[in-house]
Amino acid sequence: MTHPTSEDLKPRPISVPPHPQWPSLSPDEKTRVKARIRDLLAAEKATLVAHYYTDDDLQEMAEETGGMVADSLEMARFGTTTQAQTLVVCGVRFMGETAKILNPEKRVLMPDLGATCSLDEGCPADAFTAFCDAHPDHTVVVYANTSAEVKARADWVVTSSIALPVVEHLAAQGQKILWAPDRHLGHYVQRMTGADMLLWNGACVVHEEFKSFALERVRKLHPDAAVLVHPESPDEVVDQADLVGSTTQLIKAVSEMPNREFIVATDAGIFWKMHQIAPDKTLIPAPTAGEGATCESCAHCPWMAMNALQNLEQVLRTGDQEIHIDPAIRERALVPIRRMLDFARR
Incomplete structure (x- = not known):
């Protein structure tokens, strides 16, 4: 495996905006x-x-x-x-x-x-171009959560729903992959495919807040609930999942799996569609690191x-x-x- 340098591992600074306070409408x-x-x-x-x-x-x-x-x-x-x-x-x-x-x-x-997006913000085009130039023997695969400039430097763009098959396809050809920007999704793909991957050090402010110790407590309270996790989450959260998948895959799981309760580790906006297609199911938000002023996203993207x-x-x-x-x-x-x-x- 190829490993990034200490300079590569430095996270890029992200300024997370406060959630906008829209006037309530009657x-x-x-x-x-x-x-x-x-x-x-x-x-x-x-x-x-x-x-x-x-x-x-x-x-x-x-x-x-x-x-x-x-x-x-x-x-x-x-x-x-x-x-x-x-x-x-x-x-x-x-x-x-x-x-x-x-x-x-x-x-x-x-x-x-x-x-914008914390992944986009954390992967500026100039720094990313220099990173790619330093590893010319790698095929560049970037997540959709990137700017047009970063995509222009890539060989492939992927979303979470297609990342696994694309990387599996490239790995089967013996290609080494430079992946950006989400390190959690990249590591999940790396674990699932065994691909030789060099990971950019980015993360989603929503998914990074899901914590394994808190999820364990919720699972004990709801032992029959299925745990649905988006792969932008940390390994320790992904490892507790009954299903790991993209937003569309998680939504389908709520209607197709036999469980009556689901613990969901992704942005809370997804609950509208889940309730729409499976109104008889109980949906439980996976816990984040804090509440109110103590968390950056509270499981909902401020952007x-x-x-x-x-x-x-x-x-x-x-x-x-x-x-x-x-x-x-x-x-x-x-x-x-x-x-x-x-x-x-x-």
């Missing part, structure tokens, strides 16, 4: 806001795409208006199939950038362009929380939160994304 106000959003979507010939980690109201709005609620892989696919000329992406910035990379002729808007009905309506009115990508970067980033999508089709 039921009547919410109904009126949603009606205005429907009218604006129709007027702008726009389609709404929301990630599973966004607010319940946004996921509901996407489905009610003929858009889509999905993980990042399906979000990427959806943009290429819809006839809408404007895509409104409720999620974090790399999702909007991926939509623009795949659909350069379409306008891509987001409620807040400042909604995802920047999406709300209020700024969704605003961006549809103004169009001022539009994704733009340098054409040269877009062309280079398109290659590893297309490689992933073609692999997924095969």
Whole structure:
């Protein structure tokens, strides 16, 4: 195995924003806001795409208006199939950038362009390029949670739902892999495939807060519950899972597994879809390191929380939160994304 240097192991500083405090809407106000959003979507010939980690109201709005609620892989696919000329992406910035990379002729808007990601923030393109240049004999595989510039330096882009088969495919060819940015997901893939992998030192602020000792206590209280874990979580949490998988795989598990209770270790935004497809099941959030002021995320991404009905309506009115990508970067980033999508089709 190839091991990173002490310099490589230094984590990049991340500034985690506080969760935004959106004014609460009364039921009547919410109904009126949603009606205005429907009218604006129709007027702008726009389609709404929301990630599973966004607010319940946004996921509901996407489905009610003929858009889509999905993980990042399906979000990427959806943009290429819809006839809408404007895509409104409720999620974090790399999702909007991926939509623009795949659909350069379409306008891509987001409620807040400042909604980024700790994995993206922790993998700046200049430092990552230098890291790749120092290991030219490695195939570069980057997680979707990265900037367009980082994707442009990669050979492959993967999401959590396709990372295992892609790396297994590369390992079978004897390729050494440089992986970025999530070290927990990278180590999980490394353990499952036996691939020779060099890992960038990044982590998700949500999943890193799940703690094994606290999960053990919850499991004792709910001995019949199945434990569902996203592989961005630390090894000690993953090792307690009955199922490890992407957001889509975890959602399917709630409806397909026979258990009546589930302990879920991923962003709490996923519970809306889980409740929708399995209303008779009991869902228990996996515990984080702390509560309130003592935790960074409290199991909900602060950047995802920047999406709300209020700024969704605003961006549809103004169009001022539009994704733009340098054409040269877009062309280079398109290659590893297309490689992933073609692999997924095969």
